[in-house]
Amino acid sequence: MFEQLSDRLNSTFERLRGRPRVSEGDLDEALRDVRVALLEADVNLKVVRQLIATVRERALGERVLESITGAQQVVKIVHDAIVEMLGGTATPLARAERPPTVVVLAGLQGSGKTTTAAKLANMLRKQGRKPLLIAADVYRPAAIDQLVTLGKQLGVPVRAVDPSRVASDVATIAASAPLEGRDTVIVDTAGRLHIDESMMSEIAEVVAAVKPHEVLLVVDAMAGQDAVDSASAFHARLPLTGLVLAKADGDARGGASLSVRAVTGVPLKLIGTGEKLDALEVFHPDRLAQRILGMGDILTLVERAQEHVDQKTAEEQARKFLEAQFTLDDFYSQLQQVKKMGPLGDLLKMIPGMGAMAKQLPEGPEAERQMRQIEAIISSMTRGERADPTVINGSRRKRIAAGSGTTVSDVNQLLKQFAEMRKLMKQFGSMAKSGRLPRMPGMPRL
Amino acid sequence: MPASAAGVTIESALAKTRGGFLGRLFGRGDEKVTGDWLDSLEEGLLRADLSVSLVDPLMAQLRDLFATGELKTVPKALAAVRETLVAALAGDVRLRGDGKTPRVILVVGVNGSGKTTTAAKLAKRLKDSGERPLLVAADTFRAAAIQQLERWAERVDVPIVSGKPDGDPAAVVFDAVSAATARGNTTVIADTAGRLHTKGQLMEELGKIVRVTARAREGAPDEVLLVLDGTAGQNAIQQARQFTATAAVTGLVVTKLDGTAKGGAVFAIVQELKLPVKLLGVGEKAEDLVPMDPTAFVNGLLPASG
Numbered sequence: 189m190f191e192q193l194s195d196r197l198n199s200t201f202e203r204l205r206g207r208p209r210v211s212e213g214d215l216d217e218a219l220r221d222v223r224v225a226l227l228e229a230d231v232n233l234k235v236v237r238q239l240i241a242t243v244r245e246r247a248l249g250e251r252v253l254e255s256i257t258g259a260q261q262v263v264k265i266v267h268d269a270i271v272e273m274l275g276g277t278a279t280p281l282a283r284a285e286r287p288p289t290v291v292v293l294a295g296l297q298g299s300g301k302t303t304t305a306a307k308l309a310n311m312l313r314k315q316g317r318k319p320l321l322i323a324a325d326v327y328r329p330a331a332i333d334q335l336v337t338l339g340k341q342l343g344v345p346v347r348a349v350d351p352s353r354v355a356s357d358v359a360t361i362a363a364s365a366p367l368e369g370r371d372t373v374i375v376d377t378a379g380r381l382h383i384d385e386s387m388m389s390e391i392a393e394v395v396a397a398v399k400p401h402e403v404l405l406v407v408d409a410m411a412g413q414d415a416v417d418s419a420s421a422f423h424a425r426l427p428l429t430g431l432v433l434a435k436a437d438g439d440a441r442g443g444a445s446l447s448v449r450a451v452t453g454v455p456l457k458l459i460g461t462g463e464k465l466d467a468l469e470v471f472h473p474d475r476l477a478q479r480i481l482g483m484g485d486i487l488t489l490v491e492r493a494q495e496h497v498d499q500k501t502a503e504e505q506a507r508k509f510l511e512a513q514f515t516l517d518d519f520y521s522q523l524q525q526v527k528k529m530g531p532l533g534d535l536l537k538m539i540p541g542m543g544a545m546a547k548q549l550p551e552g553p554e555a556e557r558q559m560r561q562i563e564a565i566i567s568s569m570t571r572g573e574r575a576d577p578t579v580i581n582g583s584r585r586k587r588i589a590a591g592s593g594t595t596v597s598d599v600n601q602l603l604k605q606f607a608e609m610r611k612l613m614k615q616f617g618s619m620a621k622s623g624r625l626p627r628m629p630g631m632p633r634l
Numbered sequence: 635m636p637a638s639a640a641g642v643t644i645e646s647a648l649a650k651t652r653g654g655f656l657g658r659l660f661g662r663g664d665e666k667v668t669g670d671w672l673d674s675l676e677e678g679l680l681r682a683d684l685s686v687s688l689v690d691p692l693m694a695q696l697r698d699l700f701a702t703g704e705l706k707t708v709p710k711a712l713a714a715v716r717e718t719l720v721a722a723l724a725g726d727v728r729l730r731g732d733g734k735t736p737r738v739i740l741v742v743g744v745n746g747s748g749k750t751t752t753a754a755k756l757a758k759r760l761k762d763s764g765e766r767p768l769l770v771a772a773d774t775f776r777a778a779a780i781q782q783l784e785r786w787a788e789r790v791d792v793p794i795v796s797g798k799p800d801g802d803p804a805a806v807v808f809d810a811v812s813a814a815t816a817r818g819n820t821t822v823i824a825d826t827a828g829r830l831h832t833k834g835q836l837m838e839e840l841g842k843i844v845r846v847t848a849r850a851r852e853g854a855p856d857e858v859l860l861v862l863d864g865t866a867g868q869n870a871i872q873q874a875r876q877f878t879a880t881a882a883v884t885g886l887v888v889t890k891l892d893g894t895a896k897g898g899a900v901f902a903i904v905q906e907l908k909l910p911v912k913l914l915g916v917g918e919k920a921e922d923l924v925p926m927d928p929t930a931f932v933n934g935l936l937p938a939s940g
């Protein structure tokens with residue numbers, strides 16, 4: 189689960205390397221990996237199909253198959269296609285020529301509307317605007333209390349509507365906002381199911397009465413396949429002008445939001461990144477694209493490596509990787525280099541697909557003990573064994589274990605790790621060396 | 635609520651997609667399986683948020699059987715899928731800690747999944763079955779979370795012990811367990827703050843709640859219910875992993891199944907973590923919480939006929 193796209197693509201393409209010509213069938217195999225990755229990121233199935241078709245066409249056009257960095261190119265093509273679907277650039281919020289500007293928030297139950305209403309008030313307040321919050325959720329227990337509490341924390345006034353005339357009250361309060369010196373009105377509505385006819389009519393009435401400049405649908409970043417259907421139903425009833433992606437501070441990939449954008453055409457405008465009232469940001473499509481792909485923060489990693497790894501050694505080793513000459517001696521010196529770059533766990537977290545491995549890594553004294561053990565094991569090997577570990581059979585393993593004061597299973601583990609490291613470093617080494625990694629802005633963490 | 639009525643509720647709540655996407659798969663009872671039909675089935679399962687890592691092998695198996703001529707008719711194919719899915723969900727839906735005084739249930743999960751509502755609905759269920767539940771408002775963080783549960787407590791007519799805003803949630807639960815012992819409440823249901831499973835500090839806070847609860851009554855909590863939003867996608871799996879690691883989750887609740895989402899992500903969770911789905915949330919009213927019924931749940935994904 190959650191295997192990372194670039195890792196998978198790399199292994200798919202690795203299998204293809206060295207063949208004189210790579211067929212379309214081979215590309216399709218790679219695209220099957222892309223499909224799985226997108227589905228695991230909760231991208232809607234229909235959207236996945238469309239994306240794959242686009243990517244396939246472009247990949248063939250760019251002669252990806254003849255390139256040694258084909259995997260990276262495919263990742264880049266997928267990335268670009270996602271950014272396009274997410275809607276190229278950030279879209280600003282509308283502002284009325286004559287105040288008040290009215291914003292209505294809508295969405296399913298628990299998606300984050302009330303919190304977003306308060307966060308938006310806070311964001312606008314910081315820009316010098318004078319927001320007013322309207323509590324129009326008359327159903328959920330203590331929904332009004334919730335907004336009132338948040339308004340108090342911000343020093344933003346909150347007005348509640350009368351449950352018997354929600355739509356007309358919202359319109360009246362909004363219209364009189366400028367008289368109270370308020371130039372922006374943010375309306376928090378009750379959570380509702382898109383198939384709940386009476387609740388959908390209620391919000392349609394609110395929108396018809398208050399004629400908002402923005403109708404924002406708040407979508408949960410953890411939402412799955414159904415998000416497209418529910419958002420489409422909201423869009424059919426309400427003139428949606430934007431999407432807010434709430435709860436994006438977790439590890440959900442947020443593929444549902446891409447799908448909603450792609451299917452409804454409504455732009456993503458804001459992104460919620462925490463429970464606190466300052467955790468709302470303007471949406472950046474490229475960052476979300478990388479997150480959906482599970483790209484980690486490859487660029488930062490490459491930069492860190494370039495800073496700390498001795499360039500000549502790195503190049504020499506990268507060459508060895510590519511020629512499959514990487515030895516245990518190199519492994520040892522690589523470990524030393526990596527140690528200089530920072531705690532191993534931190535580094536692994538930045539490599540796509542390595543987050544889980546990072547969690548299993550020991551820290552502090554235990555890490556040092558293991559380093560010493562590795563050193564001992566490697567130095568108990570013969571030169572030939574270090575150059576070609578495949579010759580290390582059972583009896584050699586016993587000898588090495590005895591010589592290094594370790595056990596056979598320690599030796600086995602190291603050899604296994606080495607094989608994995610070799611695979612990983614091969615990808616990493618060739619990317620860092622060639623600089624052919626797709627150039628993308630670094631993504632600190634959404 | 636009598637079991638049969640509950641069954642009807644789930645069936646009807648979960649059956650909403652039948653007329654739609656999957657409904658189209660099941661025209662006539664004797665229809666022949668075709669490649670296209672298998673594709674549609676696959677699409678239906680994926681659209682219900684079943685993990686691709688489960689759907690791919692299942693479909694590969696069906697396609698093999700189809701290729702060798704062992705799978706000919708739609709009813710037979712459907713029966714095979716249904717059997718697999720229903721079997722995957724088999725588990726004990728009874729709440730643990732029966733007979734313990736008081737039984738202690740913690741309700742945990744990510745933000746907005748339906749914890750507070752579930753805690754209140756569960757209190758009503760237990761009260762209706764003759765227990766003397768006590769609700770505990772231990773979400774001291776979110777604005778008006780305490781008031782929300784207090785309103786619910788009034789509505790379902792169950793006593794409540796509340797923390798103070800920004801108070802220590804573990805202390806609230808501890809005190810409530812003692813209070814329950816003194817007052818003769820049979821079950822304590824504690825609502826906790828929503829937290830994303832990736833937030834170390836908040837998860838640590840939850841770990842502390844669990845540990846402190848154990849000091850209030852040996853062996854407590856008896857039940858740690860993880861509330862999963864039925865509209866959630868594959869991230870639900872990560873949630874379940876992390877909450878289980880921190881809080882030793884004992885059962886799952888899937889909410890918001892009265893919409894068109896079907897909660898299919900839960901299959902991967904049940905398979906990996908061997909946790910039973912105990913309750914389903916099928917609406918916003920106090921009575922909209924029903925025991926898990928695997929057949930009804932799966933029939934929400936696959937039509938009953940055929």
Ligand SMILES: Nc1nc2c(ncn2[C@@H]2O[C@H](COP(=O)(O)OP(=O)(O)OP(=O)(O)O)[C@@H](O)[C@H]2O)c(=O)[nH]1
Nearest residue numbers: 297298299300301302303379435460461462745746
């Ligand atoms: N971590 C995190 N939590 C959030 C974010 N936005 C909202 N929440 C939390 O999500 C939960 C639900 O948020 P609400 O604002 O109450 O959601 P709502 O859509 O108003 O809910 P209903 O009114 O019941 O439909 C609360 O616990 C919020 O604190 C976010 O960006 N990040």
Ligand SMILES: Nc1nc2c(ncn2[C@@H]2O[C@H](COP(=O)(O)OP(=O)(O)OP(=O)(O)O)[C@@H](O)[C@H]2O)c(=O)[nH]1
Nearest residue numbers: 297298745746747748749750751828890915916917
């Ligand atoms: N349609 C439907 N809505 C539900 C269901 N369960 C809960 N809700 C709604 O979902 C929203 C969030 O529910 P809460 O119980 O407040 O969720 P929570 O997990 O306590 O939220 P936080 O404490 O903010 O993390 C509310 O509007 C509930 O009415 C359900 O089964 N069906």
Ligand SMILES: [Mg+2]
Nearest residue numbers: 301302325331
């Ligand atoms: Mg709300």
Ligand SMILES: [Mg+2]
Nearest residue numbers: 749750773779
């Ligand atoms: Mg709550």
